[in-house]
Structures are given as structure tokens and as C-alpha cells.
Amino acid sequence: QLVPLYRDPRSDLPVTQFDMKFVEKAGLVKFDFLGLKTLSVLKKAVELLSERNIDVDLDGLSWEDEKVFELLQRGDTVGVFQLESEGMRRTLAAVKPTNFGDIIALVSLYRPGPMDNIPLFGDRKNGRAEIAYPHPLLQDILKETYGIFVYQEQVMQAAQIIAGYSLGEADLLRRAMGKKIQAEMDTQRKRFVTGAAENDLNSEQANELFDLIDKFAGYGFNKSHAAAYALLAYQTAWLKAHYPHEFYAASMCFDMHQSDKLSIFVDDMKRLSVDVLQPDVNKSRPNFSVEEQPGALLAVRYALAGLKNVGEKAMQAVVTERAEKGPFSSIEDFANRIDPHGLNKRQLESLASAGGFDALEPNRAAIYDGADMVLSVANSAADARESGQGGLFGEGSAGGEMQAIRLPENSHWSLNEIMVHERDAFGFYFSAHPVSQFQAVTASLGALTHAALCSEGPIGEGVRKPGVMAALVEKVRWRDSRRGKRFALADLSDSSGQFSASCFEEDQCKILGELADQGRCALLNVELDQKSDDESPRVAIRRVQALDGLEKTTRTRMELEVLDIAGLHELTKLVAPLVGGQSELVAIMAGPDDESVRVCLGRSFRLDAETVEMLERVKGLAAVRLGPARAMRVAKPKLRLVS
Incomplete structure (x- = not known):
């Protein structure tokens, strides 16, 4: 009766021959139905909880859950709907949302164009900048976004309040501003200035407000859509927190x-x-x-x-x-x-x-x-x-x-x-990481994981903090800096996860590329810097060495706590074939008056990850510790140890 139809033989639903714009002109209403995987995730989580006799009503959650907002403020949102990207996690840590409205705003702002307003949004929210409004009449509608236009609804409300638009007229204004058709914009500007005059705004003030609204309307987000997304983000964050x-x-x-x-x-x-x-x-x-x-x-x-x-x-x-x-x-x-x-x-x-x-x-x-x-x-x-x-x-x-x-x-x-x-089998390293093979060397050289190095506390502005890391070099890509200098961007991983680092030293970049091609691990001398306390430190590589080339030249020490005679006998049998390296092996045993006695069994052993794993399984031995070899007072065994 309204539009010509096409019968799709693969479906029972009729299909219009008009596209979405023409069906609206013909009198139909267009709806977008989104099929989101997150809805299935939430349902599955509730089912898993019910297996432990825990009933959860996600629709009845409190909107002021402290654990949820603590999680968001840490940027701890891997797997949280709409909030899991690295950039969004940094944004959450910087803005520090404290209410559901902040989540709606960030979902709306984190897009090309409006995301330029995120720093100002965060500064105004956290008291680092004064909240200012384009006009006193707009304070009520812009209060929740700290004086910044974020939503399409705010554009429409501003037109209503300032220029007396009806809701229908305000929607036409929003569309005109989105399409940027000059003829329509000229018509709307005249209408806006005329309506604003009734609120005692002169032509200059009205035009300034029109331009300001136009600037934001081009990328304003639909708040009802953002709120629905924020609802799912909150629910998934709640599950992760609790x-x-x-x-x-x-x-x-x-x-x-x-x-x-x-x-x-x-x-x-x-x-x-x-x-x-x-x-x-x-x-x-x-x-x-x-x-x-x-x-x-x-x-x-x-x-x-x-x-x-x-x-x-x-x-x-x-x-x-x-x-x-x-x-x-x-x-x-x-x-x-x-x-x-x-x-x-x-x-x-x-x-x-x-x-x-x-x-x-x-x-x-x-x-x-x-x-x-x-x-x-x-x-x-x-x-x-x-x-x-x-x-x-x-x-x-x-x-x-x-x-x-x-x-x-x-x-x-x-x-x-x-x-x-x-x-x-897994598609990734599951129980251990290739770097763990070299734990004797990395422990000796004081290498830390990326997570451990980054969690040592904030780095002062303008400070470059040195550090040592051990990582698998997965991929190296060449880039050009703003000044035209060529550098390498490396994808690395260790037991704490994946991370990226840059390298501007040409000879070190070549070594990185070779190690990436061969899938090898490296010892990295790095420098960390940080723009602000809210973001993760950036890693710059200064020196690269292949880890598998350091085993023979690095002196390490292993300490083993011997619990009983059987453990000592087993130890002497196991370490006999390990002679031929530069590492030191120390046995710690209970001596007279319960004082511990350290006995150096030798300084020419080969120690690697398999040796550590083997010794950790021996009954009668405990506290296998690795570290750098250093001068220490140990008792030289007077008797030859035999099994």
C-alpha cells in the first residue's frame, strides 16, 4: 500500500525496493536492530553463576557500585564492552569516571573528531579546568557534560531553549548540520537568529552560538544509543569486578x-x-x-x-x-x-x-x-x-x-x-613463555618483566628511567618519525603479556629485525618515559642482545635449601653431569644450633630452565633461588660429597 515490495525467496519477510531514506519519505519508520555478542556473554555468565547457586539480576544493579568505578578508573577493562581498547583504557584512567553519565559521555566522545574534547572533559570533571558554558540558558542541558556539547539531544535542546524551536524543527536543524548542505544551513541560520532575538540575544551573539552548535552537531552522538551501550559496558564491568x-x-x-x-x-x-x-x-x-x-x-x-x-x-x-x-x-x-x-x-x-x-x-x-x-x-x-x-x-x-x-x-x-x-595447540604460549628458558640468565642480569618495570611507580615529567627487560621479539615494523627519522617499532612479549617498544638506533634495529625473523628472545636495555601519571610508560630500546648467546658468558648462582640427607644425596647425583659452565651452586643446610650453613658445591655448573625444573621436583629440596653470582662467605666442604 505504501512502497513496492520484493519477495526474497530465502526469507519469509517482505523487502522494500526503496532504500532507508526513501522509505521514510513514503511514510515508514526505520529501526536498526543490533545483534550484539555481548548480550550472549552476559547471559552465559549468569548461567555459569547459577551453577554455583548465585542468582544475578543484571537489570537491577545499583548504578553506584564502587568496585565498578574503581575498575574503570584503573582502566582495567579488557573484555568490557566498548571500553576494552588500549586508547579507551588510557582515557578511563585519565578521566576517572565516577557515575553512569560519565560512561555514556565517554562512549560518545571516543570517536574521531569528538575525542579531541576528551582532555578538556577530563580536566573540567576533575577540577583542573573551570567549567564554562556558552550561554547561561544552556547550563541545565550542558551541566552533565561539564559545559561541552556531546549529544545530538543537547543540540536539539539548545535550539529549543535559545531560539524557540519545536522538537520537529530541532531535529531538522540537527540533520541539516550533519549534512552540511549550505542552502539548508542558511535557512536554519536565519530561523535561529530570529528565534534567539526573542530571548534578547543580538544578531552577533546568535550567530556565534549557531556556529558553536554547528561545530559540535557534526559529530554529536545520539545519547539514547550511547546510554544503551553504556548499560552493557556497566553490566560487563560489574561482572568483571565481582x-x-x-x-x-x-x-x-x-x-x-x-x-x-x-x-x-x-x-x-x-x-x-x-x-x-x-x-x-x-x-x-x-x-x-x-x-x-x-x-x-x-x-x-x-x-x-x-x-x-x-x-x-x-x-x-x-x-x-x-x-x-x-x-x-x-x-x-x-x-x-x-x-x-x-x-x-x-x-x-x-x-x-x-x-x-x-x-x-x-x-x-x-x-x-x-x-x-x-x-x-x-x-x-x-x-x-x-x-x-x-x-x-x-x-x-x-x-x-x-x-x-x-x-x-x-x-x-x-x-x-x-x-x-x-x-x-593454543595459538599462543599458555603455561610458560620462551623467555622462561633463560630465567637463570635474566635473574642474574636483573631483568624485569614489562609489567614489573612499569609498576615501580610513576616517572617524573622529563625523566628517562633506565631498565633491563627480557622479551621475545615477535614482529618489527619500520616507521618514519615526524622529523623524517626512520625507526623500528617492535612487538614484544614476556610472561606478563604483550607490549610495544620503539628503537631509534639503526644498528640495534637491525639486530631486532633478525631476532624477530628467527623468533628469538632478547635482553633489552631500555629507557621509560611517561607524559602523565595516568598513562602507561613508553619503552625505548637502547641496546639489544640475543639471550641465547648470554648463557655461556653470564655467571649466575642457584641456592637450594636441603631439607634432609636424602635430598643431599639426590642433589649430588643430579648435579654431577652439569659441570661445564660458569654458574655457582650453593646448598643451604641446617647446622649446629639450628644455624644454617651454606656450602658451595662448585662454580662451574651449567644452569638453565630445565635444570631448575628438574631440581624443583626433587624431594628433600626446597627454595630453588636464582640470582647473580657474587662474593659471599660459604663453607668449603671438607669432605667429598658422595651418594
Whole structure:
């Protein structure tokens, strides 16, 4: 009756042949319906909380929750709707929102154009600048935004108050200012000046106000739209502040196949001391979940389907089998019970690489190399079940006996190989970072993580603070400064997360590029500076050295607390093959009158991450500490230590 229609054969809904502008002229109203992933995240988080018998009504939250605004003021908003970008996090830390209206304003201002007003908005809000209004009549409508035009509604209200516009006329003014059509603007200017005269504004004052309103109207945001977005931002921030485990688990469920997003969440969890557990075929679900730990603690359990190359359907089958018949008791039990038609070698390798079988067989390399054997047994057991050879009463797989699996005996991964395989399975480094291989060297040289170096306190204006870091060089890009000088921008990472740094030294830039191409770790001598206390320090690289070249030349020291004689005997056996380096090994034992005695076992040992890991597992040893070798008074053993 109003517009010509087109019948889309793929849909039951009629489609207009007119576009959105013409349908309005024909008398129809246009609505935009936004499908937001965040709505699903919120729903999932509420469902996860209900599993712990916690009922949450997100629509009934208080708008003055202190924890929420503390979180926002820290810029701690990774995963928070509309507020998670690095720039927005810096903005939150600078502006320090204290009420829901501030969130609406920041959602509106953080866009090209209006974001130029953010510093002034923050200064006026926090008392660093005086709040000024373009005209006394505008104070009531601009009070919530500290005298700054932010919303389209404020433009329309200003036209009503200053020039007597009706709501309909004010909307036409807003549109005209947005389109910048000169003829329409000239008409509106005349109308505005005429109406303003009734409020005792002369022509000059009216034109100044018109120009000011025009300046803001071009990028003014619709407040009702911003408020709806701010509502979701507040609700997600509330969940993160009060129930971080459910917040992370729900968020990650909807970024299941985006390893870069999952990596950001895992880094954020580690930074905030929220435990995240590796996948486990006996405990994980296909999706991310929250798991209760001893002592009423909580942890996020990594999803089986969150791994690369496994598939949600196959993982659901594994979890269903476990739910119906109980946990898997061994790798043989797993192979004899699973459906091999839904599981292939690549999936088994990915599960093994991620530690999914650690509870059944801690040697990941053996499972990985024996994947064909596991599948062979699974196929044989499935054939036996299908042919009815499961025993008279259907027990077991073949005649009631479980088929054994002989895994490769010589398969073993170094710490570096474990990390590489984890990266292949997760899409990022999960339990450890490549830099951790060099912890003996980095501890000796006093290297700190990026987070630790940045958290040592604010840096004074104009001050360049020196520091030492160890990081994996992931990517190097060349840029030109404003003065035309070429420099390198490096993407780096360490155990505290990812960060960027610049380097202006040409010879050091070349070394950075080579290390990035080879995927190697570097020791970085850096300088940090900071424009203001509210922003993160910037990192400038002054010197670059490959970490794997420093192991042989750096003197380090390891201290081990020996708890009993058995521990001492085990220690002497383990350290014998480690001779051939420049590191010092010191045993600390209880002496007479409970005084500790330090015994230097030698100063020519090779100490690396695998050595540390090996010694940490020895019963009778505790407090494995790494540090720089230095002169110290230790007792020289009078007797030769033998096992």
C-alpha cells in the first residue's frame, strides 16, 4: 500500500525496493536492530553463576557500585564492552569516571573528531579546568557534560531553549548540520537568529552560538544509543569486578576460535591473579567453565574445543562419554571407550600438546608420538563393540579385557619443545613463555618483566628511567618519525603479556629485525618515559642482545635449601653431569644450633630452565633461588660429597 515490495525467496519477510531514506519519505519508520555478542556473554555468565547457586539480576544493579568505578578508573577493562581498547583504557584512567553519565559521555566522545574534547572533559570533571558554558540558558542541558556539547539531544535542546524551536524543527536543524548542505544551513541560520532575538540575544551573539552548535552537531552522538551501550559496558564491568571467573569463562566461550582474543584474556587473567587451568580430558567441558578448587577457591578451566584442530563435536562426544561412564582412568581406558570415527590423529596430537592427557600420562611427547597406536586401539575396540564381542553381558571392549597401549619409550620434549607444541595447540604460549628458558640468565642480569618495570611507580615529567627487560621479539615494523627519522617499532612479549617498544638506533634495529625473523628472545636495555601519571610508560630500546648467546658468558648462582640427607644425596647425583659452565651452586643446610650453613658445591655448573625444573621436583629440596653470582662467605666442604 505504501512502497513496492520484493519477495526474497530465502526469507519469509517482505523487502522494500526503496532504500532507508526513501522509505521514510513514503511514510515508514526505520529501526536498526543490533545483534550484539555481548548480550550472549552476559547471559552465559549468569548461567555459569547459577551453577554455583548465585542468582544475578543484571537489570537491577545499583548504578553506584564502587568496585565498578574503581575498575574503570584503573582502566582495567579488557573484555568490557566498548571500553576494552588500549586508547579507551588510557582515557578511563585519565578521566576517572565516577557515575553512569560519565560512561555514556565517554562512549560518545571516543570517536574521531569528538575525542579531541576528551582532555578538556577530563580536566573540567576533575577540577583542573573551570567549567564554562556558552550561554547561561544552556547550563541545565550542558551541566552533565561539564559545559561541552556531546549529544545530538543537547543540540536539539539548545535550539529549543535559545531560539524557540519545536522538537520537529530541532531535529531538522540537527540533520541539516550533519549534512552540511549550505542552502539548508542558511535557512536554519536565519530561523535561529530570529528565534534567539526573542530571548534578547543580538544578531552577533546568535550567530556565534549557531556556529558553536554547528561545530559540535557534526559529530554529536545520539545519547539514547550511547546510554544503551553504556548499560552493557556497566553490566560487563560489574561482572568483571565481582565475578571475574564467570566473566572470563563466558567471554572466552564466544571467542572460542580466535586465539588472539583468547591470548589477551589469558594474559589478563594472569595479570589479575585469576587462575586458569590447562585443558583436561577428565575435567574440561567443550566450552570454558568455572571449576571449584580446594579451599573454596575458583579457577577457569580451559575448553577442549578452544584448542586448534579439535572440533567442538568431537570434544562433546568425549565429555558425554565421561559423563555417562565416569572419568578416564588411563590412556588405555580412553582409547577403549572413545568413538574413533569422531577423533583423528591431529586431534589427539593437539590434545597431547596442550596437556589434555597429563592426568593420564604426564609424558606429552609419548602420547603425541603414539597417536597412531592410540587410534589403532580405539578402532579395534570399536570394531569389537560393533561386532558384539564385548563379552556375554557386554562388559569391556573385547571379551572384557582392555587392550594395552605401548607408547614410545624414548619420546621426550625439552622445555622449549613443550612451549612450541603448546603454542601450536593454543595459538599462543599458555603455561610458560620462551623467555622462561633463560630465567637463570635474566635473574642474574636483573631483568624485569614489562609489567614489573612499569609498576615501580610513576616517572617524573622529563625523566628517562633506565631498565633491563627480557622479551621475545615477535614482529618489527619500520616507521618514519615526524622529523623524517626512520625507526623500528617492535612487538614484544614476556610472561606478563604483550607490549610495544620503539628503537631509534639503526644498528640495534637491525639486530631486532633478525631476532624477530628467527623468533628469538632478547635482553633489552631500555629507557621509560611517561607524559602523565595516568598513562602507561613508553619503552625505548637502547641496546639489544640475543639471550641465547648470554648463557655461556653470564655467571649466575642457584641456592637450594636441603631439607634432609636424602635430598643431599639426590642433589649430588643430579648435579654431577652439569659441570661445564660458569654458574655457582650453593646448598643451604641446617647446622649446629639450628644455624644454617651454606656450602658451595662448585662454580662451574651449567644452569638453565630445565635444570631448575628438574631440581624443583626433587624431594628433600626446597627454595630453588636464582640470582647473580657474587662474593659471599660459604663453607668449603671438607669432605667429598658422595651418594
